[in-house]
Amino acid sequence: MGNERWSRRQFVSRxxxxxxxxxxxxxxxxxxxxxxxxxxxxxxxGKLEIFSWWTAGGEADGLAEMFKIYKKNYAGVxxxxxxxxxxxGTNAKAVLKxxxxxxxxxxxxxxxxxxxxxxxxxxxxxxxxxxxxxxxQGWDNTIPKDLKDIVSSSGDxxxxxxxxxxxxxxxxxxxxxxxxxxxxxxTMDDFLSALGKLKAKVQAPLALGSSGNWQVxxxxxxxxxxxxxxxxxxxxxxxxxxFTDANVxxxxxxxxxxxxxxxxxxxxxxxxxxxxxxISGTSAFNIMGDWAKGYFTAxxxxxxxxxxxxxxxxxxxxxxxxxxxxxxxxxxxDRANAxxxxxxxxxxxxxxxxxxxxGSIPAxxxxxxxxxxxxxxQFIAExxxxxLVPSSAHGSATPDAFASGVNDEMGQFVINKDxxxxxxxxxxxxxxxxx
Amino acid sequence: MPILMxxxxxxxxxxxVYGFIGRTAYTSLTAWRGVVPDYTFVGLRNYERxxxxxxxxxxxxxxxxxxxxxxxxxxxLGLGAAVLLDQKLRGSIIFQNIFMFPLAISFIVTGTVWRWxxxxxxxxxxxxxxxxxDFLQSGWLTSPGSALNxxxxxxxxxxxxFCMAMFxxxxxxxxxxxxxxxxxxxxxxxxxxxxxVFPLLRPIxxxxxxxxxxxxxxxxxxxxxxxxxxxGYATDMPGLNMFITTFRQDLFARGAAIATVLLLMVAxxxxxxxxxxxxxxxxx
Numbered sequence: 001m002g003n004e005r006w007s008r009r010q011f012v013s014r015x016x017x018x019x020x021x022x023x024x025x026x027x028x029x030x031x032x033x034x035x036x037x038x039x040x041x042x043x044x045x046g047k048l049e050i051f052s053w054w055t056a057g058g059e060a061d062g063l064a065e066m067f068k069i070y071k072k073n074y075a076g077v078x079x080x081x082x083x084x085x086x087x088x089g090t091n092a093k094a095v096l097k098x099x100x101x102x103x104x105x106x107x108x109x110x111x112x113x114x115x116x117x118x119x120x121x122x123x124x125x126x127x128x129x130x131x132x133x134x135x136x137q138g139w140d141n142t143i144p145k146d147l148k149d150i151v152s153s154s155g156d157x158x159x160x161x162x163x164x165x166x167x168x169x170x171x172x173x174x175x176x177x178x179x180x181x182x183x184x185x186x187t188m189d190d191f192l193s194a195l196g197k198l199k200a201k202v203q204a205p206l207a208l209g210s211s212g213n214w215q216v217x218x219x220x221x222x223x224x225x226x227x228x229x230x231x232x233x234x235x236x237x238x239x240x241x242x243f244t245d246a247n248v249x250x251x252x253x254x255x256x257x258x259x260x261x262x263x264x265x266x267x268x269x270x271x272x273x274x275x276x277x278x279i280s281g282t283s284a285f286n287i288m289g290d291w292a293k294g295y296f297t298a299x300x301x302x303x304x305x306x307x308x309x310x311x312x313x314x315x316x317x318x319x320x321x322x323x324x325x326x327x328x329x330x331x332x333x334d335r336a337n338a339x340x341x342x343x344x345x346x347x348x349x350x351x352x353x354x355x356x357x358x359g360s361i362p363a364x365x366x367x368x369x370x371x372x373x374x375x376x377x378q379f380i381a382e383x384x385x386x387x388l389v390p391s392s393a394h395g396s397a398t399p400d401a402f403a404s405g406v407n408d409e410m411g412q413f414v415i416n417k418d419x420x421x422x423x424x425x426x427x428x429x430x431x432x433x434x435x
Numbered sequence: 436m437p438i439l440m441x442x443x444x445x446x447x448x449x450x451x452v453y454g455f456i457g458r459t460a461y462t463s464l465t466a467w468r469g470v471v472p473d474y475t476f477v478g479l480r481n482y483e484r485x486x487x488x489x490x491x492x493x494x495x496x497x498x499x500x501x502x503x504x505x506x507x508x509x510x511x512l513g514l515g516a517a518v519l520l521d522q523k524l525r526g527s528i529i530f531q532n533i534f535m536f537p538l539a540i541s542f543i544v545t546g547t548v549w550r551w552x553x554x555x556x557x558x559x560x561x562x563x564x565x566x567x568x569d570f571l572q573s574g575w576l577t578s579p580g581s582a583l584n585x586x587x588x589x590x591x592x593x594x595x596x597f598c599m600a601m602f603x604x605x606x607x608x609x610x611x612x613x614x615x616x617x618x619x620x621x622x623x624x625x626x627x628x629x630x631x632v633f634p635l636l637r638p639i640x641x642x643x644x645x646x647x648x649x650x651x652x653x654x655x656x657x658x659x660x661x662x663x664x665x666x667g668y669a670t671d672m673p674g675l676n677m678f679i680t681t682f683r684q685d686l687f688a689r690g691a692a693i694a695t696v697l698l699l700m701v702a703x704x705x706x707x708x709x710x711x712x713x714x715x716x717x718x719x
Contacts, residue, residue: 094682097470120685124471212663220495265555267666401468401684408490408668415579415667 017313048337049080050326051099051106053092056085058294062357066162069353070344077337082106100126105340111321113161114150114396121327128328129156130342139346142364146388150396151325159327160346161363163355166290166379167320167391168222168312171275174305176202176284180401183249184310186255188226191285191313195261198284208262209269211302216410217393219258221289226314230387237390237397239434243426252419259414267414278307287312289322289394293375294359303375311382319379319386322394323363373392402433438541456698463691470685481692491693493668494676498700501587501672502651508591509647513598518628520599521606531603534596542593546660549589550576553661576662579669586661586670592659593663598643605639606632641708648704653697673697 048070054063060083067079084092085242096109105126111117121127134140134157140148143161151159170191172184180201185191198205210216225233228247236248263269263277275295277283286292296307303309311318326345333337344350351362356371361380367379390396395403406429413422463482466475483626485491516534520527537545553575563571575585611630617627655674658664664671673693681690 100470120470124469126470203477211665213665263576267577267582268550268554268662399685401686404679404684412489413667415669 036230045076046337047078047080047107048334048336049081049082049106050341051084051092051096051109053084053110055083058357060360062354065353066344066350067356069347069350070341073344074337074340077334077340100329103331105331107332107334108326108328108341110324111159111327112395113147113159113321113325114390115399116395117151117159117325117327118153119399121329124151126330127158128330128332129158130160130328130339131155131157132226133339133342134160134346137343137346139364142348142366143346144363144365144383144388147321147323147363149320150323150390159325160342161323161325162345163324163358163360164350164363164383165219165322165360167322167394168225168315169279169288169290169292170310170312171286171288171292171296172310173278173281173284174308176281177308184308184393185313186310186316188223188313192254192257195258195285199261202284203282204263204277205284206258206261207274207277207286208258208266209271209274210266210411210414211268211270213407213411213414214393214403215271215274215288216255216414217406218391219255220251220288220406220410221320221392221397222312222315223254224248225318225320225389226312227251227254230318230389233389234397236430237392237434239430241296243430244307244423248426249419249423252413252422255413256417256419258274260419265323290375290379291359293373297373303373309375310379317382317386319383319388320391321388322391322396324360337362399433402429405429405433448612459691459694459698460570461687462688463695465688467688467691468686472687477688481688482696483691485689485696490668490671490676491673494671494673497583497610497668497670498652498672500583500641501590501654503592504584504587505594505651506586506644506647509595509598510643512591512595513643514602514636515600516595531599534599536596537593538596538600539552540593542590542654542656543660545589545593546651546657549592550661553585568718576670577666579666582662582666582669586658589661590651590654590657594647598647601639601643602636602699609635649701652701652704673700 014104050063050067054060060076063081067081070077070079084095092110096106099105100121111121117127134148139160146159147161147164151157151161152407170184176198178183180198181195182197185194195205208215221233221237224236224247226246227250228236232241232245232247236243236245242248263274263283266274268427271288271292272295274283274286275288275292278286279296279299279301293303293309297303326342328335328338328342346364348364348367351364352367352371355362355367356376359376361372361376361383365384367380367384369380372380392398392403392406398406406426409422409425414427416422464476464478465473466477466480467473515528520531520534555575555577556566559575560572563569573581573585576582600628613631613635614627617631618624622630654672655678658670658672658675659678664675673696677690677693677697680686680693
């Protein structure tokens with residue numbers, strides 16, 4: 001089970017949800033960095049050091065595909081693949097922090113769009129804007145404005161989105177739904193009544209793995225989106241609306257209702273353990289990001305035959321994005337090579353090569369959908385028309401300090417189920433970290 | 436000359452131990468939050484905030500609870516096993532080794548294994564069910580009421596062998612003549628233990644308490660693997676809280692404050708021991 005918990009990083013690169021031996025990682029990678037940082041020659045040769053936590057499975061393959069394209073276009077540049085394994089990016093981020101502090105940044109590094117980029121690095125003055133690259137590549141025409149907005153601040157763009165994961169997805173065991181003639185629910189009322197109908201038939205209709213509590217935070221943000229809509233969502237997660245608002249309380253009471261139908265061992269299970277319950281038929285539904293798809297297909301489940309996906313209840317027409325980007329740190333040793341790398345990341349060719357392997361959809365809207373599986377095709381189509389909001393649980397909408405505090409609160413909520421107390425505690429966090 | 440001999444290690448320890456402790460304590464008095472250091476002096480504000488958080492209050496209670504039960508479990512089991520093994524029955528060497536083996540494993544491995552054992556779907560509960568002992572089933576790590584005790588069981592499993600080894604060494608160090616003399620004076624076997632053996636084990640017991648006590652106050656890896664502090668704050672510990680606060684939330688000053696509180700807690704345990712030790716040495 002331990003290994004399965006770590007394996008989440010094969011599907012989503014999210015820091016701050018699980019973690020490992022940072023201390024060792026720090027010193028060793030620091031040492032490597034010190035060895036690797038030689039003086040940079042001009043563009044056309046030299047090195048390119050790309051820092052990420054894509055070390056395994058589809059994401060490592062996807063990264064290798066982008067490296068191939070880079071080598072084809074810019075022959076003679078030696079690519080240094082500086083990955084740091086472990087802890088779904090937490091170790092990598094700790095290493096990155098020491099490197100940036102020590103004045104030895106990589107040429108470009110993986111960073112989640114939104115607050116992880118803006119409040120951690122841009123506000124600290126550690127990044128260089130890529131606005132001119134963005135303009136010269138014409139990305140305004142191919143990357144949605146909502147996405148550009150979350151990698152921008154004070155009129156400049158700071159990184160280029162490579163992929164988009166969806167946070168608000170409802171996964172279901174198709175056979176169980178068919179057997180009980182249930183159609184995939186779109187509203188929360190439908191969903192709760194479907195759960196009620198299944199309660200006598202399956203052990204726990206809704207699968208939940210809440211180890212680390214971020215999965216419950218995903219339920220919260222999806223439900224806030226369902227209750228309040230995208231505008232309220234953006235306001236509440238930027239500290240402009242209050243968490244004691246009726247919409248948030250509604251979202252919390254929905255979670256409370258859902259908890260009547262979940263497996264009782266959820267505090268010790270990871271998200272993948274929860275998806276295992278769908279495969280074994282002991283649960284019918286799971287609400288999880290679209291990295292769950294990778295878990296199902298790895299178990300030889302066929303999309304739209306064995307399992308299906310829909311937006312999480314009440315969020316039709318809305319898309320919670322979890323997005324990886326690459327930016328340009330100040331003082332990058334091979335700046336010209338890094339800018340070329342950013343161009344590859346934002347290119348149609350690069351995103352078409354990367355995303356099918358990674359299991360995400362492209363950030364660009366002009367990549368042919370035919371190379372993707374049917375569920376990704378469905379999401380690509382919805383991505384073009386849906387209202388896009390950044391995920392808080394995955395560090396895009398809010399700083400890590402806030403998201404991590406919300407995890408704790410949700411862990412308490414699952415036990416005490418006290419809507420009013422939780423709402424006011426969330427507001428306290430908002431006062432402290434979102435103002 | 437002797438001063439020159441120890442000078443290098445004194446200098447290194449001064450910098451890398453006490454210097455860093457000082458730096459941490461200083462950081463805990465600043466406003467540092469985020470990746471850029473901010474050394475604005477804010478006094479004890481971080482401590483105030485820290486002690487107001489529900490999480491840290493839970494940490495303190497959990498640590499005390501865990502330490503008490505962990506120490507009691509290790510000492511009782513360790514002493515019991517040592518006394519039995521000291522009877523020098525046939526095969527006692529084998530058991531001695533078996534009891535010692537868990538000590539060779541890291542807490543990470545112990546934690547992973549026990550997480551499996553406590554898993555409601557394929558662990559102890561299944562075993563109890565098959566043995567028709569369903570009343571023994573429990574939520575183990577999944578329910579807030581039992582999680583901390585389950586954690587304690589795993590920790591005791593790992594460290595009681597260590598206690599046994601210490602007590603065994605202590606018992607073997609007591610000359611047989613002393614017990615013999617007690618018997619000649621008409622003491623029963625239990626009286627010999629009560630009035631001769633146990634008092635002589637007191638220094639060993641104290642060392643065991645100190646060693647186990649500081650392990651339990653600083654516990655991190657076991658919690659990290661087994662429960663990650665959950666459910667809720669049921670098994671959260673200051674060490675884990677410090678890690679999350681510092682490296683995940685980027686609240687460096689508050690993380691340093693937790694580290695300082697942790698240091699004070701350990702000092703509360705160690706300093707009296709050191710004083711006692713020192714006094715013993717000067718008397719000798």
